Amino acid sequence: MTKTIKAAIVGTGFIGPAHLEALRRIPNIEVIALCEVNQELAEEKAKLLGIPNAYTFDEMLKQPEIDVVHICTPNFLHYSQSKAVLEAGKHVVCEKPLATKIEEAEELVALAKEKGLVNAVHFNLRYYPMVRQMKTMRESGELGDIYSIMGSYLQDWLFLKTDYNWRLEPDKSGDSRAIADIGSHLLDLTEYVTGLKVTEVMADFSTVHKTRLKPLKAIETYSGKMLTESDYEEVDINTEDHATVLLRFDNGNKGSVTVSQVNAGRKNRLNIEIAGSKSNFEWCSEKPNEMWIGKRETANQHLMKDPSLFTQEAAGLISFPGGHNEGFPDTSKQMFKEVYAAVAEGKQPETPSFPTFEDGYRELLICERIIESNKKQAWVKI
Numbered sequence: 001m002t003k004t005i006k007a008a009i010v011g012t013g014f015i016g017p018a019h020l021e022a023l024r025r026i027p028n029i030e031v032i033a034l035c036e037v038n039q040e041l042a043e044e045k046a047k048l049l050g051i052p053n054a055y056t057f058d059e060m061l062k063q064p065e066i067d068v069v070h071i072c073t074p075n076f077l078h079y080s081q082s083k084a085v086l087e088a089g090k091h092v093v094c095e096k097p098l099a100t101k102i103e104e105a106e107e108l109v110a111l112a113k114e115k116g117l118v119n120a121v122h123f124n125l126r127y128y129p130m131v132r133q134m135k136t137m138r139e140s141g142e143l144g145d146i147y148s149i150m151g152s153y154l155q156d157w158l159f160l161k162t163d164y165n166w167r168l169e170p171d172k173s174g175d176s177r178a179i180a181d182i183g184s185h186l187l188d189l190t191e192y193v194t195g196l197k198v199t200e201v202m203a204d205f206s207t208v209h210k211t212r213l214k215p216l217k218a219i220e221t222y223s224g225k226m227l228t229e230s231d232y233e234e235v236d237i238n239t240e241d242h243a244t245v246l247l248r249f250d251n252g253n254k255g256s257v258t259v260s261q262v263n264a265g266r267k268n269r270l271n272i273e274i275a276g277s278k279s280n281f282e283w284c285s286e287k288p289n290e291m292w293i294g295k296r297e298t299a300n301q302h303l304m305k306d307p308s309l310f311t312q313e314a315a316g317l318i319s320f321p322g323g324h325n326e327g328f329p330d331t332s333k334q335m336f337k338e339v340y341a342a343v344a345e346g347k348q349p350e351t352p353s354f355p356t357f358e359d360g361y362r363e364l365l366i367c368e369r370i371i372e373s374n375k376k377q378a379w380v381k382i
C-alpha cells in the first residue's frame with residue numbers, strides 16, 4: 001500500500017492556506033498539523049482549516065509522524081525555522097526568500113546537503129504551464145540567441161500611505177522589499193526560462209512613501225476603511241516601493257527589470273518579454289494561459305494553453321484540457337507533485353526538477369548585489 005506522507009504548515013496567513021489547498025489536491029498527502037504565532041491562534045486556525053493538530057513549533061518538530069514541514073511565515077523566520085526542521089530530520093519546503101542574509105542561506109544549503117533531506121523553495125511561478133512551455137521552446141531553439149530581456153512585476157497593494165504590512169519593516173522582511181518580495185520571483189523566472197545567468201546589476205530604488213501610517217491595532221481585525229486618524233502612528237520607511245535594475249547576462253547581452261508595489265491598477269502583474277534571434281516570447285502572469293510569439297517574417301502567433309499543443313514536459317504541468325483555465329493555485333499543486341515524489345523516495349534527487357535551497361541562495365545573492373548597487377549607484381558583479 002502507498003504510504004501517506006504527513007505534512008505540517010507553519011504560518012497560515014495568506015500563502016500557508018494556499019500550500020494546504022495544493023497539498024489536499026495531491027493523493028497520499030495529509031496535512032496533520034499547523035503552527036502559528038501563538039497557541040490560541042493556532043487552535044483557531046486549525047478549526048477553521050480542518051487540520052487535526054495545532055502545535056507550538058518545538059512540539060511539532062518532536063512529532064515522529066511528520067515527514068515534511070512547510071515554512072510560510074514572515075521572511076525573518078525562514079532561516080531559523082528551516083534550520084530547525086532539517087536538524088529534526090524532516091524534509092522542508094520554505095517560502096521565498098530563503099533567508100534575509102546571504103550567510104544564512106549559505107548555511108542552509110550546506111546543512112540540507114549534509115542531511116540529504118528534500119529541500120525546496122516555493123518559486124511556484126515556474127510551474128505555470130506556459131512558463132515551462134517558454135523554457136522548453138527556448139531549449140529546442142525556437143527563440144534563437146537571446147538579444148534582450150525586459151521584465152516587470154507590478155502591484156498596487158501598498159499604493160496608499162495607509163497601506164501597511166510586516167513587509168515594510170526590515171527586521172521582519174530584510175533590507176530590500178520590492179526586490180526581495182516580488183523581484184525574486186521575476187529574477188528566478190528570468191534565469192530559469194532563458195538559461196542565462198545574470199552577471200552584473202545596476203540598480204536604482206525609490207521609496208515613494210517616505211513615511212507610512214501604521215495601524216496601532218492588529219490590521220486583520222478590522223478593515224482599513226474603518227480606521228480614523230488616531231488609530232495610526234506615522235513611521236519612517238526605508239525599503240523600496242519601486243526599483244529598476246539594469247542587467248548584464250553571461251551571453252554578453254542585456255536586459256532590465258522594474259518592480260513596483262505602488263502601481264495603481266496593477267494587482268499582481270509579472271510580465272516578461274524575451275527577444276531572440278528567431279522570435280520574441282511575451283508572457284504575463286495575469287493572463288497565464290496565453291503567450292505571444294513575435295515574428296519578423298511571418299504573422300505573429302498567439303498560443304493558448306492546451307496540452308495537445310505543448311511540449312511533453314510542459315504538458316506534464318497541465319491537469320485540464322485546453323480552454324479550461326489554470327492559475328495561481330495550480331502552480332503550487334504542480335510544484336508539490338514533484339517535491340513529494342522526492343519525499344516519497346526519502347532524499348533530495350541528484351538533479352531536482354524543482355527549485356531548491358540552492359536556487360533560494362542564488363536569488364538572495366542577486367538581491368544582495370542589487371541592494372549594494374543601489375547604495376553605491378554603480379554596477380556590481382554577481
Ligand SMILES: NC(=O)c1ccc[n+]([C@@H]2O[C@H](COP(=O)([O-])OP(=O)(O)OC[C@H]3O[C@@H](n4cnc5c(N)ncnc54)[C@H](O)[C@@H]3O)[C@@H](O)[C@H]2O)c1
Nearest residue numbers: 011012013014015035036037072073074075095096097122
Ligand atoms: N510564493 C508566493 O507566491 C508567495 C506569495 C505570498 C507570500 N509568499 C511568502 O510567504 C511568506 C508569508 O507571507 P504571507 O503573505 O502569507 O504573510 P502573512 O502575514 O499573511 O502570513 C504569515 C503568517 O505567519 C504567522 N506567524 C508569524 N510568526 C510566526 C511564528 N513565529 N510561528 C508560526 N507562525 C507565525 C502569522 O501569524 C501569519 O499567519 C513570506 O515569506 C512571503 O514572501 C510567497
